[in-house]
Amino acid sequence: MSPARARTSYDDIVAAGREILQAGGLDAVTMLAVAERVGVRAPSLYKRFADRGALIAAIGAAALKDLADELAPSARDADPTAGLLGIAMAFRAFAQRNPRAYELLFMNLPPGSRPPAELTAASSEPLLHVTERLVGPDRALEAARLVTAFAHGFVSMEITGAFRLGGDVDAAYRYGVGVLVDALADANSTR
Numbered sequence: 001m002s003p004a005r006a007r008t009s010y011d012d013i014v015a016a017g018r019e020i021l022q023a024g025g026l027d028a029v030t031m032l033a034v035a036e037r038v039g040v041r042a043p044s045l046y047k048r049f050a051d052r053g054a055l056i057a058a059i060g061a062a063a064l065k066d067l068a069d070e071l072a073p074s075a076r077d078a079d080p081t082a083g084l085l086g087i088a089m090a091f092r093a094f095a096q097r098n099p100r101a102y103e104l105l106f107m108n109l110p111p112g113s114r115p116p117a118e119l120t121a122a123s124s125e126p127l128l129h130v131t132e133r134l135v136g137p138d139r140a141l142e143a144a145r146l147v148t149a150f151a152h153g154f155v156s157m158e159i160t161g162a163f164r165l166g167g168d169v170d171a172a173y174r175y176g177v178g179v180l181v182d183a184l185a186d187a188n189s190t191r
Helices: 003-007 010-024 031-038 052-075 080-097 099-105 117-135 140-159 169-189
Strands: none
Touching: 010 031, 010 052, 010 099, 031 052, 052 080, 052 099, 052 117, 080 099, 080 117, 080 140, 080 169, 099 140, 117 140, 117 169, 140 169
């Protein structure tokens, strides 16, 4: 195998794209920048990716897989309330470590730049599994959306530096997640 071919493996290109995304945001992810990072000329990347959109979709897919892998252990917790708390904490920790990849997952990208829909659905499975156990199958999706909306809103504000009033942001997140988990558990027990 030629040295150029070895440096342009799918995984190496995606990893380079994620590094560039993390350092400079989505606009910095160009075919030229990624090619330079892996040590080849830009046309070499087209052997693996049809265009920049396909590369961005692959970067998003890798980030979704990593997020799902981080959420999965909490979904196996015997106590669904503890599992939901764990998922919320893992979600925030992922976003804090990977803020640009996290933002990419929630961007409204053109269809050719989005990860496959089935991968998005698969990454939601840990949360849906826990919410189903907590509130039942009829309300699992609504509960998952509620938790995601709170967590995403909070984390997005945190990443952009919007919390400027002082106080313990970690405690505020734990409080908000705790209130949601308690409310969902209470709503299920009164049905």
